[in-house]
Amino acid sequence: MKYVDEFRDGALAKNIAANIAREADPHRRYHLMEFCGGHTHAISRYGIADLLPANVRMIHGPGCPVCVLPAGRVENAIQLAQTPELILCCYGDLLRVPAAGGMSLLKAKARGADVRMVYSSADAVKIAQENPQRQVVFFAIGFETTTPPTAVAIKQAQALGLKNFSVFCNHVLTPSAISHILQSPEIRQLGVLALDGFIGPAHVSTVIGSRPYEYFAEEFQKPVVIAGFEPLDVMQAILMLVRQLNQGRAEVENEFSRAVTRDGNVKAQLLVAEVFELRRVFEWRGLGPVPYSALRIKAPFADYDAELRFEIAPLSIPDNRACExxxxxxxxxxxxxxxxxxxxxxxxxxxxxxxxxxxxxxxxxxxxxxxxxxxxxxxx
Amino acid sequence: MSTVKHNYTRPLDFKHGRVDMTHGSGGRAMAQLIDELFVAAFDNEFLRQMNDQARFPAPQGRMVMSTDSHVVSPLFFPGGDIGCLSVHGTLNDVAMSGARPLYLSAGFILEEGFPLGDLKRIVESMARASRDAGVPIVTGDTKVVEQGKGDGVFITTTGVGVVPDGVNISGERARPGDKILVSGMLGDHGVAIMSLRENLTFHTSIQSDTAALHGLVAAMVAAVSDIHVLRDPTRGGLATTLNEIARQSAVGMMLQEDQLPVREQVKAACEFLGLDPLYVANEGKLAAICAPQDAERLLQAMRAHPLGGDAAIVGEVIEDPHHFVQMETAFGGRRVVDWLTGEQLPRIC
Incomplete structure (x- = not known):
């Protein structure tokens, strides 16, 4: 597969692995967090851990949009889906997320709720067009990557004059989550979590650019290397982080230069700014309430806000106590x-x-x- | 001269007609559907007996029997349809014991309102598949359910066959050191079907690989009589099939990713849908496990058959108390190839 296989080449991987092994200082440890679930997936799927020396450890971060969605918001969606005649559209991963009492959207579907898996927000708009007599709600989740498409869907619905389409907005922001982790007592005071550097997001960075990470590198003195989701990207980023740490640098470097610029996708950023605004606070699963870490729909687009249309009340559902x-x-x-x-x-x-x-x-x-x-x- | 008029039945209207409740009621309409469609298409000496059961000579030896229900959506897809699929599916399940399939039965659940023209296409496709395979459909059944209670047509087929003496192919016979082979390109059927699913339409030249494999199996058994395991990796793909065998045989497996035959188009479709070809369904492929000294001979026999041209040795059975199926990735790492979880859902970013 062109443009993909090149980034999964086993021989090149061995080369980079040899460089990492040679350059990693045997007298220290390297604790590197990959923020994104996409990186977590690549590391596991390609067996990258097998290619790293024992003193280079990858720590999985919170950058999995489904994982950080609190159970209360899933419960909101399940209740919404049980509204007669309502169609709830969501991305596939969301279907199986457990909420209160082990209920999930998949189980709600089996009990008669009309829950539909879509590949894009545009599909949800299309479903609304095809079902003018029924309310169609798009359960929007994700980081900065999936936010612009949701903005497009809202603007599209507005342009089409759709009265039966709305969005249950749960979009969250990457930089706030990184700050929150870096400011947590586990890192700052207790020293429970050793964290030497970050592999920065791939797709998120194509939208927001590399500039937002400069603050972390500077303020917290942690190097950040933005990397693509292919396994060679991850290997190269690890090598670049090891080099920065060896040289005592804490800078933002961009391994994913084929897709990420310093300023990112300005058009997408403007679109997001037009449709969304910051929430004062939003609950993340695992991180708890994080200030200014999520988006809600702006007043001029309030007609498309499912939270207002269906008066969705905040629910706080504690996780299973043994769940880590x-x-x-x-x-x-x-x-x-x-x-x-x-x-x-x-x-x-x-x-x-x-x-x-x-x-x-x-x-x-x-x-x-x-x-x-x-x-x-x-x-x- | 008698004044009693001859019976006249207006022939079924395959152009505009639709299935209605009378076609399953046991009355004349049902008899007509059976005569004009099923018996006409499947025609064979056993069906012509027109009894509630088919009577056929029983061969000597060990018989195998297998049944399979088909609910595929859409009913027509690139490379096949539910008709030929329902014949191939059961023939293959019978053949995976090394058996020669002998007879098939077919049960239809039709939804009221289903176009008779589509039903005819499906039945003729079944008839063709059964003739090509040399295995007659000897008995059948038809039921009609009200509109909204079915999805057009569901077909259940059952097959019986006889296993040649000395052949003992079974899921619990994989042993550490054995080689794992597959008969060809993986994932074609699943990708062909997915390309037509609602909300997902994309253009692809991939065709379903639906095919009857008993000819290939016969050639394989002729080359290596002591094949340990055969199984067709349908739903859940090769990954799921190998996990089943690993559990049954209480062994582990180690696959080589760079040896797995997968078409570029299938790889690409899986890539953008967030799927893994190892979990995508096949309908005309098999996985075989045999002793290491037999592997090369088996591979050559497979490659010499039209349905095994892309056959490959893809891994080895190993000892593992956890019965994991693992894979050396082309990237140089190692990972588990787990059971399929739920339905394969796309990743979102």
Missing amino acids: CGAILRGVKRPQDCKLFGTVCTPDNPVGSCMVSSEGACAAHYSYGRFRGDDDLVAT
Whole structure:
């Protein structure tokens, strides 16, 4: 496959692996967090851990949109889906996320709710056009990558004069989540979590550019290397982080220069700014309430805001007490540290959200990496 | 001269007619549908007996029997339709024991309102598939359900066959050291079907690989009589099939990603849909496991057959108390190839 295979070349991977092994200082450890679920998935799927020396450890971050969606918002959507004659459209990964009492959109669907999986927000608009007598709600989630398409859908619905289309907005922001992690007591005071550098988001950065990360590099003295989602991208980014750390630098570097610029996609940013505004605070699964970390629909587009149209009330549903998704999303624990992992919580019957999406740390480890015994991955 | 008029039945209108409830009621309309469509298309000496059961000579030896229900949507897809699929599916399940399939039955659940023309196309496709395979459909059944209670047509087929003496192919016979082979390109059927699914229409030249595999199996058994395991990786793809065998045989497996035959177009479709070809359905492929010293001979026999031209040795059975199927990635790492979870859902970003 052109333009893809080049970035999955095993021989090149061995080269980079040799460079990492040569350059990594055996007297220190490198704790690198990949923020994005896309990177988590690539690391597990291609077995990247096998190519790294023992003192270079990858820590999975919270950048999985399905994983960080709190159960309360999923419950909101499930209740909404049970409204007679309403069609709820959502991305596929969301269907299996458990909410209160093990209920999920998939189970609600089996009980008669009209829940439809779509590949794009435009499909939801099309469904609204095709069903003028029924309310159609698009359950919008995701980081900056999926936000512009939601803005387009809202503007499209407005242009078409659709009265039966609305969006349940749950879009969240990457930079706020990174700050939140870096400011957490686990890193700043307790030292529970050693974190030396970040692999920065791929697709998110194509939209927001590399500039927003400059603050973290400067303020927290942590190097950031923006990387694509292909395995060679990840390997190269790890090498670049090792070099920065060895040289005592903390800069933003861009490995994904084939797609990411410093300013990002300005047109998309303007579109998002036109349709959305910051929420004062938003609850993240695992991170709790994070200030200014999510978007809501602006007043001029209020007609398309499902939260207003259906008077959706905030719900707070605590996670299962034994579930470690929170600590795993903050990078403090690993999937196999959770008592539920692989016992009552599996991809077929997920208890926590990290076990749902293939980008979730638990699902990725379960599906691709669980042949590695616990001894292989000693916490450091 | 008798004044009693001859019976006259207006022939079924295959151009504009539709299935209605009378076609399943047991009355004249049903008899007509059976005569003009099913018996006409499937015609064979057993069906012509017109009894509630087919009577046929029983061969000597061990018989196998398998049944399979077909609910594919859409009913017509590039490279096939539910008709030939329902014949191939069951023939292949019978053949995976090394058996020679002998007879088939077919049960139809039709939805009221289904166009008779489409039904005719489907039945003729079944008849063609059964003739090509040399395995007659000897008995059948038809039911009609009210509109909204079905999805056009569902077909259940059952097949019986006989296993040659000395052949013992079974899912629990994989042993550490055995080689794992596949008969050709993986994932064609699933991608062909997905290209037509609602909300997902994309253009592809990929055709379903639906095919009857008993000829290939016969050639394989002739070359290597002691094949340990045969299975066709349908729903859930090769990954799921190998996990089933690993559990049954209490072994592990190690696949080589760079040896897996997958078409570029299938790879590309899977790439943008967020799917893994290892989990995508096949309808005309098989996985075989045999002793290492037999592997090359088996591979050559497969490659010499028209349905095995792209056959490859893709991995090895290993000892593993956890019964994991693992894979050496082309990238140089290692990972689990797990059971399919739920339906394969696309990743969102």
